Amino acid sequence: MNGVRGRHVVVVGAGPAGLAAARAAADAGARVTLLDAADGLGGQYWRHLPQARPAAREQVLHHRWDTYRELSAAVREHPAVTVRASAQVWSLDRLDDGVRLHVLVGEPDDAGRAPLALAPDALVLATGAHDRTLPFPGWQLPGVYSAGAAQALAKGERVAVGRRVVVAGAGPFLLPVASSLLRTGAAVLGVHEASRAGALARWLDRPWELAAVPGKAAELAGYVAELARHRVPWRAGEAVVAAHGDGQVEAVTIARLDARWAPVPGTERVVAADAVAVSHGFTPRLELAVAAGCALTPGRFVVVDRAQATSVPGVWAAGEVTGIGGADAALAEGAVAGAAAAGADPAPSAVRARDRARGFTARIEAAHGVRGGWVRWLRDDTVVCRCEETTYGRLREVADLTASRETRSVKLTSRAGLGPCQARMCGRTVEELLGAMDPGGPGVDRRPVVVPVRLGDLAALPDAPELPPTPATTGDPT
Template identity: 40%
Template sequence: MAEPVVAIVGGGPAGLRAAQVLAEAGLRPLLLDEGHRAGGQIYRRPPAGAERPATELYGFEAGRARALHDLADALAPRIDHRPGTMVWGIAPREPVGFDLDCLGPAGHGRIPVDRLILATGAMDRTLPFPGWTLPGVFTLGAAQIALKAQGMAIGRRVALVGAGPLLPLVAHQYAKAGATIVAVLDVTPLGAKVAAAPRLAAMPATLAKGVWYTLRGALRGVPVRAGVRAVAVEGDRQVEALAWEDSRGRRHRVPCDAVGASFGLRSEAQAADLAGCRFVFDPLTRQWQPERSAEGRSSHAHVYLAGDGSGIGGADVAELQGARTALALLADLGRPRDAAREARLDRRLDRQAGFRAALEAAYPYPHHLVEGIADDEIVCRCEGITAGAIRRTATERDAREMNRLKALTRTGMGRCQGRVCGHAAAEILALTLTVPVEAVGRLRGQAPIKPIPLREPA
């Protein structure tokens, strides 16, 4: 009997480790990756011919980055790797399997597969604030892409704003690259980090890296402020300055020409939605995620999940989950189980889960920023929908659920399909209705899950 066609969507740490385990078992998995070189966002590789030393790009993680890049190169003869390929639609195929709608170097195509491992990663979680739509405002992830892939900063005088461990990392990377950092603003309180420190110390090496990034920035003279209450970008047609209010209510202003801002991460889970996976609400990260067992199985018998696309865990967790998920898939195919290897991975993942919970406590959700969003602030950039329009629709037209809000206002109908605006819109809707955010539900996934050209390029 022919071997099943197993497709892995995503070529980051989770996808690569899954591909490794399947290849070791004699399968030839199909690895579909939007990136032109495997590595994912955290270990993004510069274009061929523009390489730079790993220590400059990845810092403490240079060894891990090199190991994954070497793994990708070594796997090349044993897997069907299709870089530069976006999966924009997934349709169930009778009697079993899926048809993947893809856009790759050869154009549009449909690929039939029997089983799926979704390792789709995460993207920045955005919240609206005054001036966030001005040219020169980027997410922290975009700031990293510019540095890693293009070898350039997003501006000459850069201010960074955030609510998560990505903030000190990006600040360190930019300062090390020689960029001028005029402000690093953490919108979460310092006390939360102090309170979480004993639990974070369960993984001392990881905690030490975070402390080092912060202290190194301070020694470089990078101004870091915690407990920031409000931020606003000023400028006419582009970024000119960043204003903020500190924890004591004092106003500050610093000239700059670029701002990087993100408020945590959100899972890229649209593919799992199209594949028919059941979703559950995660109160820790305040988002809906596909249901995933400890072994990596989803609610769909032929769909498996690994990495940040099914729950924010970071690069280390993604590698472990990629391997563990592939082992579960092999077991479901009737292959001999490696119980000892499974147990080792399970122990390491259990330890990581405790650390992740502590990390979320150290960077709590910035409710005050949502509460401060003005009525005239744009929330859905694609459709030009304001926070006031969302609030009025909730109170005047009884929109009590996200898909009802979408139908009445077009929030989430644009190019991003709600990937950027959906979270903020849900928080505003829930706050307006005085209900928990999970009560307003989530936007249903629709193909195409990302913008695609309507015609083949000439």
């Protein structure tokens, strides 16, 4: 398992995949720089209170908390690892012999963040994913949250998004979100899964694969028991198709869906609520992968080989940028990618764990993947792009008037996707509504400037040094 001594590996992202990759690369003999935009380690999965005000029983709020503690300690204490928290990679350049990362270190809102330019021997992208929320009438009202945001507030700040909350969307992620809300004291009125029983039965295909990941069954059983204890109903084949209120969510309309996720007429019912947490799966954070030139699958995930190598020499990828498979898949992929990036053979146990976890990834998509009938719950006045307040009717009008369904053309004319979030929330939806999903095209993930950057920070970039060869752990690595 010996790697190339002195090889510099940069890992972007300190969630499960990134932590596993950093440790594997360092153990294989590489010099490792671990970057994360947050002020601590753990990513979205292990989001927790800051070190200055820790929870008394943090393990209660997290699965595999012991794994996190072991990984974070191993990375923090390894002499070959430099941890840079609050380090935002804002751009990536392709070089003749690799890539160069432009990084700003410091609090996101601070002026004069410290610039860094890194040209590593190998790069591991473990940038994760964020919620995808399908639009519906009223989703722009205060009180409508992505499920990830609701969980982040619950885990990271112990804040409930409302007193009476409806959880809706698709995928197993809805269950831990409901659990986190219950633990903050919120009343969860129901969990509504868009996929019907027929689609969910795909979980029962090839049961021997499920037996290979027994921890997932135990985790599911724990969530089911918690919902039952709090008398929270879980219903399949239902969705929130509208939110109502005067300046704030006051109620939602829930409807039955057919197999294609189209609302079944006559099944609508109104439920009083002051908050909604919605997630219809996840969208990978592809900005850096696209900038590097990595090939993508038709579903817009990074293509990797058996060693997690991308189509770009010197670039590996792990975790949810390669497919939505949960923490087990991310940990295994990270271990494989980190070792390979260091020039070593991945541990056979990590390869086996990765292969088992990939079956779980396929099940999530088969059972919970978005079906096209959801468009039937839109109205012409439904906001599609919340930043620019572009409606579904306006999007259709522009496409008809310009006789174009090319994403860039429609964006420039309708302004959908041109707001502050730069299409992170609406981009995939706009592509789908236009029928313009093209993994070979520019898509909505091509952003030369990955995040907003101050002009003063840009002016300081020519003097940006590369990290010194001697590692020194910095930032808050908890």
